[in-house]
Structures are given as C-alpha cells and as structure tokens.
Amino acid sequence: MKIFQKMNASIPREVRQTIRTSRWAGPTAGMAPGFVQANLVILPQDWAFDFLLFCQRNPRPCPLLEVTEPGDPEPRELAKGADLRTDLPLYRVYREGRLSEESTDIRGMWRDDLVSFLIGCSFTFESALMEESIPVRHVEMGVNVPMYVTTVPCRPAGRLRGPMVMSMRPIPAAMVARAVTATALFPAVHGAPLHVGEPKTIGIGDLSRPDYGDPVEIREGEVPVFWGCGVTPQAILMASGPPFAITHAPGHMFVSDKRNGEYAVF
C-alpha cells in the first residue's frame, strides 16, 4: 500500500500523552494520520466470553484487533505503554444497557475483572478509498459519517443479540466496484461493503435521517454503499443489557501505534 509514507512513529504516543495529561475531550478524526484508530468496548470477565464469541460471529461490524487480559489496562499489541483508562478523549458508561454517564477518565471505576476489546475503525479503509481518489463525502463535508440501525440481525452469541449498524458512503456508480475491492483488502477493519444500493431492503426508509452521525449529500449518479459499523457493539449493549460496560464515545477513538498498512491483506 502506498498510503503510508514518512510517518513519525512517535506521533501516536504524543497524541495519547496529550489526551492523557491535558484531558482533551475532542474527537480524534485526522489525528496521527496513517495510524490505526480503534473502537473500545470494556466488559466484566463474566460477559467477556459472550462478547468475544459475538465478535467472532460478526466480524464485519466487529473486527477484533486486540483483547486484553482481565484487569490489564495496557493494550500490549496495539500500543505498548498506553493506558486504556486515560488515553481516549471521552468514554461512555453503560449500566443495565442504558447510557449512564460520559467521562474523560475511567481510572476511578476500573476493576480487576474488566476485559478490553479494541475493534477496527473505518478511518483505516477511508484512507484507502481516498488514496484511490474515491470521494468520501462526510470527510469532504467535515461531518460525522451517517450510521443506520438496520433490520439485518447480528448473529447472536450467548446473552448478546441485536441489530447491525451500518455506515453509509455515497459512491459514484462507476467507482462502486473499485470501492469494494479497495476495502475488501482490509478485512481487519470492516472489509468489503455489506450492502450496495436499495436501502429499503435493510430497513432504511429515509437516508437523510441517520440514527447516529450526520446526513450527507447524495449526488446524481451516486449509489449509497453500506459497510459494517463499529457502533454496532453499542447498539448490542443497549439491546442486551449487561450490568456494566464502558465504550469510547463515538468519534473519540483509541489512537494506536500500528500503521494502517499493517492491516491490509496486501
């Protein structure tokens, strides 16, 4: 992959340090370009097997990059020395499946039985799309990607079940095939689209009203293309109601030391 030139390997660490020490609480889009960012889900060990199995059964919305040992806040594979309790700008805490609070630091609620799951994020494959001059509308518009709760069910696992959330990018009809192959090369970060065109068949009545994120313009000759979305775990937590869970706040990702290119098939 050509996307990944001349990047200073210390940049992600500096980003995490700034977030940690200044308690900066903004979104991470565009930070440490070229490096992998990740969604975060933290669950008690009692629920960890169900969630690990859920990810194995639903790799498109939930492509797992790393799972920590119980109680260990350091993601040793993605970023040695990082601390998942302080290094993301903003967290969400769920109790019994309901969003109970947001916080910039979760050290005070850390427990020895918490297992952290880091899940691939579409920022990686969007770099690959842009590298091929395929337009990414929400980036052009400077807004969040539109995300939709679909009628496609995830495959359940143990106590976890719920609908798949998909993100949508409008792609010029002549570039759809290229967008498929470019993203298929990144199965570790959602991979190829799950649905191309015909939003009604996955239960989306009005593209201008996404369930998460912002609406984007769809121009003449463009087709709505849908990818598995890392917000799916949050929909699953709300549908399944584990007693306690922590996630990143949407758009406020974990910035890792891995380069995007390391997750390409080739």
Place this chain on the structure above:
Amino acid sequence: MKIFQKMNASIPREVRQTIRTSRWAGPTAGMAPGFVQANLVILPQDWAFDFLLFCQRNPRPCPLLEVTEPGDPEPRELAKGADLRTDLPLYRVYREGRLSEESTDIRGMWRDDLVSFLIGCSFTFESALMEESIPVRHVEMGVNVPMYVTTVPCRPAGRLRGPMVMSMRPIPAAMVARAVTATALFPAVHGAPLHVGEPKTIGIGDLSRPDYGDPVEIREGEVPVFWGCGVTPQAILMASGPPFAITHAPGHMFVSDKRNGEYAVF
C-alpha cells in the same frame, strides 16, 4: 474465484452421512472437492475463553470458522444438521495434555459444557494454488504435508501457550510471489505464508525430518515456503495441559457445506 464450478451441494452431507453410519475411519483429503474442510478442537467451557482468545491472537495458525454454543454438537453455520460427535472419521482424546485414545465416535464422552471450535484447513488454499498451476508437492506425491514445530512462539492467552507449527510446501522461486498473493486472499484459512526460505531461522535443522506428516522432495530451484498450520492447537494442548480435550485426528477433518470460494477476500 474460478475454482468452484458445478458442485452438487448435497455431496458434503452425503460424505458426513457415510462417515457417520459406516464408521468409516480414513482421511478426508480429496473428499467433497471444492468444499471447506475444518480442523476440530473441543474443550470444556472453563477453557473456552482462553482458547477463543488464543485463536484471536494467533489467526494464522488458528483461523476460526465457527464456535458452537456449550453442549451443542451441531455446527449451525458450517453445516446445518451435522453432528460433530459422529461426523468426523477419527478423533483424538487428550487428558492432562497427553494423547490418551483415538475413537470414531465421541457420543459416549459428550458433556453439556463442551464447546467446539472449527478451524480453517489448508486444503482450501491448496485448491487455490493448484488453480494457478503452482505445484503442491505432497499432493503430487500422494503423502501428507510435512509439518514442523518451529521456535516461533504463539502469542499466549490465559493458560494456553506453546510453539507455532508450520506446514511447508516447496515452490519454484519464480512462483513464490504468486503463491503468496494467491493464499493471502484466503485469510480465513491460514492466509499468506509466515516464512519464505531459510528454515534454520525458525529452528528447523533438517527439512527431511518433519515433526508431523511426511517429508517431500525439494527440487533444484525451489524454495521452502511455510504457512501457519492447523496442527498448532494440538501442540498447544500438549504444552498447556487442559484436563480434557478432543480433536480430530490429523487428516481426518470435518467436511462442511461451505464452498472454498466463500472464504476468499475476493
């Protein structure tokens, strides 16, 4: 992928039925060509999280295709109606990390807490190699692929640790790059090679003495190419010693209803 034409979808079911009813105990190489075969590991629920995490951390030797619910012997994703207790020709039972017996039927030792793991098998990517006219020496010679216990450690997970086992295929130097890209398209069944040439650097002193399988001829101008191997879990079980485990006997795989092409990235 072109590999997969005109295959009767009922063939795998007929193969499983024959194995089940006749208690046929031979190897499955060449049976139901074009359909995915799988390695099997069965563990008590108490060890299932460790093993699931082990597979997540070591996807090249242990690419997971399906994990069943505890106590359920039916692999609902890979083959509806199949029974993992009777539908493989030969099983191995491990107690405290030692091979204790082989059996053609494990219904008598089935328990409600057993979780089954189905792991991708190199038969799938060998079809892709042959489709590109890349020679597969052990198939030409009619023997088992040579497998080596390397000095490359797997990433540990919980109580599970041990060495990576790799299979070796000699590839003409001019075809090595093609062999890499052809197999990289199948990350769900071991994917790209882990090591090309220089066997000494992964602790292999003598290619003519594999730890499992049979030695194969390496001709002038050929390079030994190493892939992650589905026998790795058996080496891990022997190194880590869970109280009880069942696997397939090497070469005696589970024949699924999935076609090889379903596991290609594209």
